[in-house]
Amino acid sequence: MQVRTAIHLNRAPAMAAGAQIVLRKGEQLFDEGDEAEFFYQVVSGAIRSYKLMSDGRRQIDAFHLRGDIFGLEAGGEHRFSAEAVGDVSVVAYRRSRLEALIQDDPAFRDKVMTATLRNLARAQAHMLLLGRKTAEEKIATFLLDMAERISKDDEHFDLPMQRCDIADHLGLTIETVSRILSRFARSGLIRLLPASRSIGLCNRMALQGLNA
Amino acid sequence: MQVRTAIHLNRAPAMAAGAQIVLRKGEQLFDEGDEAEFFYQVVSGAIRSYKLMSDGRRQIDAFHLRGDIFGLEAGGEHRFSAEAVGDVSVVAYRRSRLEALIQDDPAFRDKVMTATLRNLARAQAHMLLLGRKTAEEKIATFLLDMAERISKDDEHFDLPMQRCDIADHLGLTIETVSRILSRFARSGLIRLLPASRSIGLCNRMALQGLNA
DNA sequence: CGCCGTTTTGAGCCTAGTCAATGTACGTGG
DNA sequence: CCACGTACATTGACTAGGCTCAAAACGGCG
CATH class of the missing domain: 1.10.10.10 (Winged helix-like DNA-binding domain superfamily/Winged helix DNA-binding domain)
Structure with a gap:
């Protein structure tokens, strides 16, 4: 399993819209336990988000494709890891800015809330699949x-x-x-x-x- | 399986905090496909939220206990059903009011957002359990x-x-x-x-x- | 062409499921 | 207070779906 860490250097100077990050196949965007400084939206390609058990068993809870938003957390750190399935480009939003962004921009707030709820709905459907199909x-x-x-x-x-x-x-x-x-x-x-x-x-x- | 529908009559006159609903063991709060007019917070007891397959296989994606918020949807209808495990009391919030509530009350907005993210984190942990344990x-x-x-x-x-x-x-x-x-x-x-x-x-x- | 990573296919096994019977707790009514 | 009925839980014997281990086939690329 590849565990190269993403190089977070090719971010454009911070702008409201967020900064672009490009990852090559297999590169890691963040790891479970990392500080959840950013959350992300996929521009192109696919991201797999997953959890590992100590003996290496892996569960990929979702593949995130173009437009999908992921990586937002309730607590201070990421609860799962995220890697590029193929070559990927994502936009990163600084989480500390979320407060301000959703205060100022109801459309953005809606987008984030809806995306989170959609992730939850997907997760629920996937639990039925994993548990009963x-x-x-x-x-x-x-x-x-x-x-x-x-x-x-x-x-x-x-x-x-x-x-x-x-x-x-x-x-x-x-x-x-x-x-x-x-x-x-x-x-x-x-x-x-x-x-x-x-x-x-x-x-x-x-x-x-x-x-x- | 009991399919008595909850009687939504014992709600207090609409107040900002939401209206209380009491359910007895096995009573249904809402069904998959119902219009998602309300979302809920558990006051006491336990709610099971679940999905059914056409042949009756069931997956309970979560048990909601005191304090947990659930039933908020991205789309117009509930994507899972919810029933009382034992005797339960919940508070119902009208979803159409969410917009106003989260506009006026940043604390409430935070509460809802955090609860949703926590539900998602729980779901992710549960997918690891279902898929790999x-x-x-x-x-x-x-x-x-x-x-x-x-x-x-x-x-x-x-x-x-x-x-x-x-x-x-x-x-x-x-x-x-x-x-x-x-x-x-x-x-x-x-x-x-x-x-x-x-x-x-x-x-x-x-x-x-x-x-x- | 030949190597390497990935996918496919096969044989046998094991974990969890199915089917069936028994056990236990609890509520009702005699 | 006890007999009975019902719902839930436990236990056993057997089965099967998906896993493990192993080998062969394929495809991409240097």
Whole structure:
């Protein structure tokens, strides 16, 4: 696992809108326990936010894609880590400024509040998945969710993350993820393009059926 | 499963603080899909918030205890259901008033924002539990968490919920919950008082060890 | 072309689930 | 006060879904 720390130097001089940060694949934005000085919005690419157990087990609680806001905390430090899945660019907002920003700018306040509530709603949906869905249902839900969030043509998309990330997001192993994707491909639900990151949905209805 | 709807009549005349609602064991506060007209704060007792799948599988994403705020939504409707675990009393805040309240009252705004962020942090911790912990670890984590949240004397507490609720919260079955509690009792980690809702922690260190 | 990281596939195992029966607490009514 | 009924909890025997370990296949890139 890569643990290079992000270089926080390429921030533009502080402006109201926030400062841009660029990360390369695998670079870490912040670590669990770090002081929560900033929170972030994704400009392009994907961020994985995750928790680790002492023996290395990992749970990725969310993938943050363009527009998503994350990293805001109730307490003083981050409660999870965040890394770049691929090359990523994010905007950083200084948390100490949040007070002022939401006082002055009701639109911004709304944006932050709504984003936080949406993160919570996503988390709740994901708990149902983790606690109660079968492996097949987990994968089906994941594919439909990703399709909705990143596909342009609604039938085909490139996953930004690898099997290992998918497994750690869904509470499975890479072997199970791989097996079930193969099974779905064999039964004609999806098409696995050779690159293996590229997925075509052939039978959306059937996948939705597995969503129960 | 009881599906009596809460009687929303015993609300005091609208006041800034919100209106009190009393629910009896098993009564429903709101259902997934209901218009999210109010959000709530627990005064006493425990609320379970949960999602159901079409075939009846249930995931309880959280138990809300005294002081906890829940039921605030990004969109127009509730994304989960909420029921009284035992007899409960909550305060309801009209959501349409939120705007005004947080404009006028920075302390209240802070309270709501912090509560929401805390719910999110809880959800993230719970995803790690659901996705990556073993049954024993799940139970150990749950017991320690409950002890922290409801015990007075730090060594002993009464669980407000039954085995079935615990199972649906931890992504297990009642049989597994029961078996592991018995196992913990046999190895001296806990004491199961005859009422079976009453639990004494005998070996906190050992439980914390299982928390990894 | 050959190497390396990633993915796929296979064989066997184990944890937690299922199904079923028994045990326990508690409330009701005789 | 005790018999009974009901709801909840416990325990046991067996099963199965997903994990582990291991090996082979694939794809990208120097």
